Amino acid sequence: METYTELKEFMNDPRFEEQRQKGLSGLAEAVIDEPIIGIIQRINQLPYCFTLQSCFGHFLYEGQSDPNNLDPLPVSRTITRVDYRIAYVALCIQNSVPGRKFFEELKKVPEIDPQNIQFCCAEWFWKSHINSFALQVEPDRFKHKDTAVLDYQEALHIDKVRNEFFTQIKDLLQKQQAVR
Secondary structure, X not given: OOOOEOOOOOOOOXXXXXXXXXXXXXXXXXXXXXXXXXXXXXXHHOOOEEEEEEEOOEEEEOOEOOOOOOOOOOOOOOOOEEEEXXXXXXXXXXXXXXXXXXXXXXXXXXXXXXXXXXXXXXXXXXXXXXXXXXXXXXXXXXXXXXXXXXXXXXXXXXXXXXXHHHHHHHHHHHHHHHHO
């Protein structure tokens, strides 16, 4: 599945509030990865934003085949190949002053590690939700895919980047709520 397209310009969306209410009413915590439930809840408390999908990111390797594995990579001398399932947050942002300010703050998140974090659009989200954007943790060479096969050392780095990514988003959301 292609997950990455260049950022698009904001457009007027008269259906934003209707889509937000529908999206929030259909959101079940059971489908949100446990480590990011609080982050998703905070995003959805912002009146100018709502989430579409998210994933904490999953690592599969010999001895760990659970596609919903939430464990960090273990210290190992025997793991050589890791199947990585992308960590991301896809959200829809209102074309408003606070929405655009939030967008500008989100654009800074890739500064953590520009080779492994992208702020982008996903065409398939945009078709149903104008002004939808995604932040994703994925090595740049795989940014168009939602999975990647990594060597163990690179996977360890991605694990660290993913954790910093979600910490920065959490910090950003605390600042957003303080401003409101």
